[in-house]
Amino acid sequence: MFRRKRKTGDFSAEIEAHIQHETERLREQGLSDEDARAAARRAFGNVTKSRERFYKSGRWLWWDNLWRDIRFALRLLRKSPGFAAVAVATLAMAIGANAVVFSILNALILRPLNVPQAESLYEIQRTISKYPMQSYPDYLDLRDRNRRFDGLAAFNLNAAGLDTGENPTRVWVYEVSGNYFDALGIQPYLGRFIHASDEHGPDSAPYIVLTYTYWHTNFQDDRGVVGRKILVNKHPFTIVGVAPPEFHGTVLFLSPDLFIPIVNHGQLEAENNLNDRGNRWVFMVIGHLKAGVSPAQAVADLNSIGSYLEKTYPKDDGHMSFALTRPGLIGDVLGPPIRAFVTGLMLLAGLILLAACANLGSLFAARAADRSREVALRLALGASRLRILRQLFTEAILISLVGGAVGLWVSVVVLRGLSVWQPFARIPLHVPVTPDANVYGVALLLTLASGFLFGAVPVRQVLHTNPYEIVKSGSMGRAGRRISVRDVLLVTQIALCAVLVTSSMVAVRGMVRSLHSNFGIEPRNVTLVNTSLNMAGYSGDAVPPMQRRMIDAAQTIPGVISVGLVDEPPLSGGGNTKNVFTDTTTDLRPGNAAAQPSIFDISPEYFDAAGTPLLLGRALSWHDDKNSPRVAVVNQEFARRVFGSAAHAVGGYFKSRDGTRIQVVGIVEDGKYLSLTEDQQPAMFLPILQSPSSESWLVVRANGQVPQLGEAIKTTLRGLDAGLPLFIETWDQAMTLVLFGPLMATLSLGVFGAIGALLSLTGIFGMAAYSVSKRLRELGIRMALGAQRKQVLQAALGRAFKLLAFGSAAGLVLGILASRVLASIVYSATPRDPLVLAGVVLAMALLGLLATWIPAQRALSLDPVALLREE
Amino acid sequence: MSTQESEDRLELLQGTLDLLILRTLIFGPQHGQGIARAIQQTSDEELLVEHGALYPALQRLEERRWISAKWGISTNNRKARFYSLTSAGRKQLVKETTRWKRLAAAIGRILVSEEG
Numbered sequence: 001m002f003r004r005k006r007k008t009g010d011f012s013a014e015i016e017a018h019i020q021h022e023t024e025r026l027r028e029q030g031l032s033d034e035d036a037r038a039a040a041r042r043a044f045g046n047v048t049k050s051r052e053r054f055y056k057s058g059r060w061l062w063w064d065n066l067w068r069d070i071r072f073a074l075r076l077l078r079k080s081p082g083f084a085a086v087a088v089a090t091l092a093m094a095i096g097a098n099a100v101v102f103s104i105l106n107a108l109i110l111r112p113l114n115v116p117q118a119e120s121l122y123e124i125q126r127t128i129s130k131y132p133m134q135s136y137p138d139y140l141d142l143r144d145r146n147r148r149f150d151g152l153a154a155f156n157l158n159a160a161g162l163d164t165g166e167n168p169t170r171v172w173v174y175e176v177s178g179n180y181f182d183a184l185g186i187q188p189y190l191g192r193f194i195h196a197s198d199e200h201g202p203d204s205a206p207y208i209v210l211t212y213t214y215w216h217t218n219f220q221d222d223r224g225v226v227g228r229k230i231l232v233n234k235h236p237f238t239i240v241g242v243a244p245p246e247f248h249g250t251v252l253f254l255s256p257d258l259f260i261p262i263v264n265h266g267q268l269e270a271e272n273n274l275n276d277r278g279n280r281w282v283f284m285v286i287g288h289l290k291a292g293v294s295p296a297q298a299v300a301d302l303n304s305i306g307s308y309l310e311k312t313y314p315k316d317d318g319h320m321s322f323a324l325t326r327p328g329l330i331g332d333v334l335g336p337p338i339r340a341f342v343t344g345l346m347l348l349a350g351l352i353l354l355a356a357c358a359n360l361g362s363l364f365a366a367r368a369a370d371r372s373r374e375v376a377l378r379l380a381l382g383a384s385r386l387r388i389l390r391q392l393f394t395e396a397i398l399i400s401l402v403g404g405a406v407g408l409w410v411s412v413v414v415l416r417g418l419s420v421w422q423p424f425a426r427i428p429l430h431v432p433v434t435p436d437a438n439v440y441g442v443a444l445l446l447t448l449a450s451g452f453l454f455g456a457v458p459v460r461q462v463l464h465t466n467p468y469e470i471v472k473s474g475s476m477g478r479a480g481r482r483i484s485v486r487d488v489l490l491v492t493q494i495a496l497c498a499v500l501v502t503s504s505m506v507a508v509r510g511m512v513r514s515l516h517s518n519f520g521i522e523p524r525n526v527t528l529v530n531t532s533l534n535m536a537g538y539s540g541d542a543v544p545p546m547q548r549r550m551i552d553a554a555q556t557i558p559g560v561i562s563v564g565l566v567d568e569p570p571l572s573g574g575g576n577t578k579n580v581f582t583d584t585t586t587d588l589r590p591g592n593a594a595a596q597p598s599i600f601d602i603s604p605e606y607f608d609a610a611g612t613p614l615l616l617g618r619a620l621s622w623h624d625d626k627n628s629p630r631v632a633v634v635n636q637e638f639a640r641r642v643f644g645s646a647a648h649a650v651g652g653y654f655k656s657r658d659g660t661r662i663q664v665v666g667i668v669e670d671g672k673y674l675s676l677t678e679d680q681q682p683a684m685f686l687p688i689l690q691s692p693s694s695e696s697w698l699v700v701r702a703n704g705q706v707p708q709l710g711e712a713i714k715t716t717l718r719g720l721d722a723g724l725p726l727f728i729e730t731w732d733q734a735m736t737l738v739l740f741g742p743l744m745a746t747l748s749l750g751v752f753g754a755i756g757a758l759l760s761l762t763g764i765f766g767m768a769a770y771s772v773s774k775r776l777r778e779l780g781i782r783m784a785l786g787a788q789r790k791q792v793l794q795a796a797l798g799r800a801f802k803l804l805a806f807g808s809a810a811g812l813v814l815g816i817l818a819s820r821v822l823a824s825i826v827y828s829a830t831p832r833d834p835l836v837l838a839g840v841v842l843a844m845a846l847l848g849l850l851a852t853w854i855p856a857q858r859a860l861s862l863d864p865v866a867l868l869r870e871e
Numbered sequence: 872m873s874t875q876e877s878e879d880r881l882e883l884l885q886g887t888l889d890l891l892i893l894r895t896l897i898f899g900p901q902h903g904q905g906i907a908r909a910i911q912q913t914s915d916e917e918l919l920v921e922h923g924a925l926y927p928a929l930q931r932l933e934e935r936r937w938i939s940a941k942w943g944i945s946t947n948n949r950k951a952r953f954y955s956l957t958s959a960g961r962k963q964l965v966k967e968t969t970r971w972k973r974l975a976a977a978i979g980r981i982l983v984s985e986e987g
Binding site: 006011013014015017018020021022024025043044045046047049050053 | 904908923947950952
């Protein structure tokens, strides 16, 4: 097939050579020049026939026909540039949308983590929780007792203050177990990695491995960096190596700046949790299954270790049964919602492509009908139907290829932008969604498939063409059919577009609503200052006075109304929960907990600064310190769950995990704490003097927009301690993390809705314009006979409107059904919203008006006299 | 002269031309006109090869990779396309020859028995 073809010219030259040879031979036998030549030709027989046989025997005919079809198609398209442009743009939009969504699907779901043998790498998760966290002692037991993994590694995500001698900066670190790199099977780019042999108990391994990116941007590729000492949270560490460029950690969404041994955890956190079995802070435990071991066997092995742990440590370890998930999307935390969302998007993108195909299909059918005379003529002249169909398909594929190429180009531009996009100021994202061979392959496949799909629409029409009838009467007289393929296609397309428009409206409306709903805080005009005193070298008793000084200092900045402090503000992407027990509970095992509230360690002014209304009792005060009884402020949900009602809660007691009795002194309004879509969760607020935390966020409420507030805060706080790592952002910015999911959903659905609207616009326009042009003569006669404008319009466009109404109604119903799925992603999205319903109806009606405007004008401005004279 | 006598010659049976071409090429590379001459001469001018039919046959054999072709210079200093047998063609020739001999023998037996 791919052998070089012999050209016709070459064949002719051979024949010529033959005749010359033969002529010469005959001349040698004594014939005259002329006779010899004539005789040679006679002996050869029919030269043309021979050439023809050669031509047909090769595949030249096929290629020549193809080339001819392509040139013919190009000529036709050049003659109707409007049609070509609309068709290409329609398909480009659809293919582009599909390529973008598929790239995202590919990057997030199909492509595994960039480590060797990623297919056997699993994350261990307790079945009771969807979060992957384990305690460090439990990890050690799992690592040492299991027999099914090739080494279990642990890592924890953390932030640290890095001081290389200049401006102290905050960096993201993975605290890793000594065997982390060896278990993953990665080789260092420079120097060496941390190994299990480096671990000799707490704080014994002051070594750092840099990621390639951090080394590249902050150390300018300096190879002499290995062996250099730097300060992490004021503790000296030695850089021992640099990780390879393609390794970005084992969680897709957080690529670290450096790796630190987990045994040095105590130098990053105020409290050392390495020996606390009940404190599950180690972010994730991962490992490769041994060759030939199935996940089920590994789980069985882990569960037997789990039941041993339950028996041995009943106070700390309950529900120790395990499951295996994939680490990239943090197992069941981000995996299912992201998978559901991206799959949903892919389905919608598929709908767009279908709608586009329906659109193009009806355009092609209309075109084929217009060309029925040409087709009939060609049939009458002896062309085979197959040949004519081939020509039509060539045209369809040509358009689809051009459209696909344009769409792919657009998607590459969009994806390049997405790849380098950093939506969160605080958290480094590394999700390379740049298209790879998979994406190009899928795009090409979709392009060809859609080309054949819409190209196939007019097939029946051509196969049933009766050349005799058409050449005689001028056009196809098929009045008998009430519902044509084109009508069905148009209704389908409008219905699909209405689905898209409906779901985008539901999402947008839900988003708007969730932005205005009650979070239990008032983020407007609030600036958050994140600092970790631990990173600056403060620990133990040195922390609270410094926090107090920071609050007081920030308070003096002009324009600032109130300043509070919290260990981690709600809706900033992180958070702690702990079990609490009723006062009467004596057996404090996890199963007996009354609630698992979010915990916030706050300064007394926090509620003022955050804008959280106090409903009952009192707020906390600076007198609630170590020497006074333990107190807490709780939210309404906490009061309901632990005490039955808010009224009973004030003055009542509850117990924490270690048995400490804590008295509730006040009730605040419910809010959202971890995510916007969560069900109402309990929360408790503890005084920072009784529950100290070195992680500090200043919540600075200003009087309106204060220019340069960030700079002023930085100067003021650096005035207290020049070594403070500071990170300043507005609360709105900090909330992008929790708003990101709904925002992306809204954005993508909005774009899809717009594409859907555009598609239905071109679809209706095409249909209306075609039906007007088709019936020009009939309309002319009607007008000549005295028809009114209204009647003309009805005749010309009534059908288009009927189809539009039918399609929209079907789409609306389907859209409402589909929108139920949306409610899980976009907070407070509900399709049963009169505004949404009205919006969809209005939008579709507007689209219809817009699309039929030009055809209607054309129908009304008809001059019946001129028209009738023409024929 | 030779062309005048063409009426007396035998027309080639369907499918035998391929075999004759392959057989001719066993003596070395040859161009089209040479092949036609060789068939005529070795058959003592009994067989008629229509020269026009020869070339599509050559083309067919080339596509099946039984023969390969190369432009070269003929003995009388003219450009010509020379065909030579490939190893696949050699195998094909053996196969076809056997087949032909069996066919000829079978037909011969039938004709002899009828005469008898």
